[in-house]
Amino acid sequence: MSQLPGLFDVRVQARSLAYLFATGATLGLLTLVFPHADEVRDSALIILAATAYVIAAIIWIRADRVREWQIRVVLLAGTVIISLANYYAGPPTLYPLLYMWTALYAFYFFPLREALAQLAFLAVAYAVVLAVQSPDSVIVRWLLAVGTPAVAGLLISRLLGRLDEHARDVQESEERMRLVLDAAPDAFITLDRDGYITNWNSAAERLFGWTEREALGKTMRDLIVPDEFGDRHEERRLALVASEGPFSTTRFDVEFTHRSGSRFPGEATVSKVETGGEVFVSGFIRDVTERLRRQAEREALLREQAARAEAERMAGLVGGMQALVDAALAHRGLDAILRDLVTRVRGVLDAGTATIYLADEAGGLTTGASAPGDHPEGDEFAARVAASREATLGRGDTLVGVPLLAEGEVTAVLVAGAEPSRVFTGEDLTLLRLAAERVGLAIAHARVYEREHRIAETLQRSLLPERLPDLPGLEVAARYLPAASEAEVGGDWYDVIPIAGGAVGLVMGDVAGKGLAGASMVGRLRSALRAYALEGHDAGRVVERLNRLLWTEAEDTQMATMLYVIVDPAASTVRWVNAGHPPPLVVADGEVSFLQGEASVPLGVLPFPTYDETTAPLEPGSSLLLYTDGLVERPGEHLDDGLAQLAARVAEAPQDPQGLLDHLLGTLVPSEGAADDVALLTLHNMPVPDRFAIDFPAEPDALATVRSMLRRWLAHAGADELEVAEIITACGEAATNAIEHAGTGNGARFEVSGSREGRAIEIAIRDSGAWRPEREDDHGRGLELMRTLMDDVAIDPAAEGTTVSLRRTLGQHERAR
Amino acid sequence: MIDDLISVDIEERGEVVVVALAGELDISVAAPTGRRIADAVPSSARGVVVDMSGLDFMDSSGVSMLFSLARQVGSHRQELHIVAPPGRPVSRVLEIVEFGRAAPVHTDLDTAVAEVARPRGSQPPPG
Secondary structure (H helix, E strand, O other): OOOOOOOOOHHHHHHHHHHHHHHHHHHHHHHHHOOOOOOOOHHHHHHHHHHHHHHHHHHHHOOOOOOHHHHHHHHHHHHHHHHHHHHHHOHHHHHHHHHHHHHHHHHHHOOHHHHHHHHHHHHHHHHHHHHHOOOOOHHHHHHHHHHHHHHHHHHHHHHHHHHHHHHHHHHHHHHHHHHHHHHOOOEEEEEOOOOEEEEEOHHHHHHHOOOHHHHOOOEHHHHOOOHHHHHHHHHHHHHHHHOOOOOEEEEEEEEEEOOOOOEEEEEEEEEEEEEOOEEEEEEEEEEOHHHHHHHHHHHHHHHHHHHHHHHHHHHHHHHHHHHHHHHHHHOOOHHHHHHHHHHHHHHHHOOOEEEEEEEOOOOOEEEEEEEOOOOOOHHHHHHHHHHHOOOEEEOOOOEEEEEEEEOOEEEEEEEEEOOOOOOOOHHHHHHHHHHHHHHHHHHHHHHHHHHHHHHHHHHHHHHOOOOOOOOOOEEEEEEEEOOOOOOOOOEEEEEEEEEOOOEEEEEEEEEOOOHHHHHHHHHHHHHHHHHHHHOOOOHHHHHHHHHHHHHHHOOOOOOEEEEEEEEEOOOOEEEEEEEOOOOOEEEEOOEEEEOOOOEEOOEOOOOOOOOOOEEEEOOOOOEEEEEOHHHOOOOOOOHHHHHHHHHHHHHHOOOOHHHHHHHHHHHHOOOOOOOOOEEEEEEEEOOOOOOEEEEEEOOOOHHHHHHHHHHHHHHHHOOOHHHHHHHHHHHHHHHHHHHHHHOOOOOOEEEEEEEEEOOEEEEEEEOOOOOOOOOOOOOOHHHHHHHHHOOEEEEEEEOOEEEEEEEEEOOOHHHHO | OEOOOEEEEEEEEOOEEEEEEEEEEOOOOHHHHHHHHHHHOOOOOOEEEEEEEEEEEEOHHHHHHHHHHHHHHHHOOOEEEEEOOOOOHHHHHHHHOOHHHOOOEEOOHHHHHHHHHOOHHHOOOOO
């Protein structure tokens, strides 16, 4: 029994032996249970059976690790046990025992026919021995005890020898197979039903780094399947084992682990093989690293070719897109951006029409710009694009639209319509979409900017005097030209403030802050200046107070330049304070000159600067011009050049204020608009005539103007300060009566006329109402004042109106006292 | 109140309200100016001084306003005093209409304030 069939590995042999031992021991014990001969030594058999059980248990437990020589020892032990059992049990009992054990053995190892033949032969042999010999003889007993197993073993070993031959054939074929498999370039592995490796060729050794000896009896999970794929491997293996049909091949790509721990991609071709009821799984495994690398190379090459083609396509796309993006960045004004954008979209897409629709706050869309005009279905399509928020082709690909987003909101929709017999492609869509991503924000910014600009401009305009005051003997005109939309709204402002006593304050200023902040600062400065001026402060103090305001209240370092000029027509002088502003300009007798005087720092620069007043004559017939630097400053040009040019333009301009300003704006401001705000204010000190007649609205507000006009006229006629005050008080009473007579709000007017002959003054106030000697609550004080203050008061209550004539000769102060 | 024509500056000096007028006072601003002054005098005040030093012009409507102010102040047992420096158009007008009959006219502010603030005991009998 030295040669065991090679079909069975040591493990199977060990387990088989364990079965045999256990079965033999059980049979031996059964002979004791049933009736048996007296000479049978029960205790000996029990000990033998127990020994057989122990050996069976050990060999079963150690089946996986048992060595071949250990099996041989066990077989030897088995033979000894059976021999002893034969001796102690005696032939009558022994016979069936041995027969059954051998039968089991035979049926276990041999095909049915051979097993039956062997058992038949054994039966005959025992029958002969029992018939011939007396079983009571000690010799016979020993012969039977030792001989029977020997004969059985001999027979069995002969049979096994034949089997072994067959096994060797099988082994040789296996060996050949193994050689073939070892020569195979791919790893070949077989697994038994339970997943234990039963074959491991040399390619497998090379591929995985485990030797055949190490691999056999292990599972693939133990050695070569990465942990994370373990479960999948097991699932797949079980599915394969359970699969129907005798033969099936599956191929799959999996990752394997080398002994060193490195991973590599593999391709496994596995089959389920059934031979003689045994189920195996066999598989070829190949390292596909190289194949994958070549494949990757090939793919890379293909990709590169595709990329080059794509790059060329993109170059076209990017070129077009850049043209669109440039349109958004080339301008600052919204209108300019939109106009340029649609023109370029039309060019880049070779489209018939291009329109940009702007979303308003309510979510509606309005046309921002089109080239050359809207597509008839454009707005409807744009609404759809806005709703979907996706670049879209529409109307049989003849319309393409893309939403412009800013902070997630659709702010505009760009729509292009194809030329007849042309359609848009996905390429056009992509181009427009890419451009929209970049243009969207620029447009959103421009819109916000534009809105703020508009608010600031409105605010600023609201701060400029709506209507210049009517100043008798003085003609004023002003212009305010906001910068073209590319620039911020500036902080330019001007004002004309009638000052008590007949003077008039002219203000021209420029707050450095732009936009809303600048405009609101202008508002504060303007009202503060009006208040200070009215409180009767002189020009220097007014400007000092404004400086305090700016210094203490303005944010950061807000600064303003300013000119404050007080024109006193009665004295024919100007007094002015210059806080860092370009100098005012005077035209007298056709000569143009700048008023150079005390110049000081702009407002908001120092906490306590001194602003000194300078005085210069302003004769009747002369003009004064105030302006902001937007008129004289041009990029790259020296300020002196700008001033010289201004002087030249003023010299050639017409005399009247409106004509002068129009001429300056026409010649000094570029046609595309000023880069900065321009404010202009001019005052013409009209020549004082000896006689005059001026119409006024019959409103209380006209009184101040009447007084101011009379002051100037009287001063020119040579009246001193007190005379002026007294005469205008008297005239004021007469004018107040005239207004009262007319009643308010009915568009009535009254006339003031004056004449002088030497030092004799006559002023007449004529209204269209009926004379009433006393005003309500007046108690005749008006008339009393007139009579006291004037030499003569004549009242002519005619039907068409009343005329009050007041006469006084100058230079007679003692008269009334 | 700040109008194009006139500014009204109100200051309380203890029990005396000082109202400084500047600019021009004619019929277009007289009534609101009068109301503004009357409203500025609390019942606890001893009196009001209207300082007309800064006033460049005043006509009869301004005078009427002052007369009616004097009546109102008097009805609350308070005093009205006027400051008008001499040689100015306003003092001339006040002279002509003999406003001194209605309320004392002073030439400087401090005298007027001191007059209003003086102890009641030395107050001369009314009229």
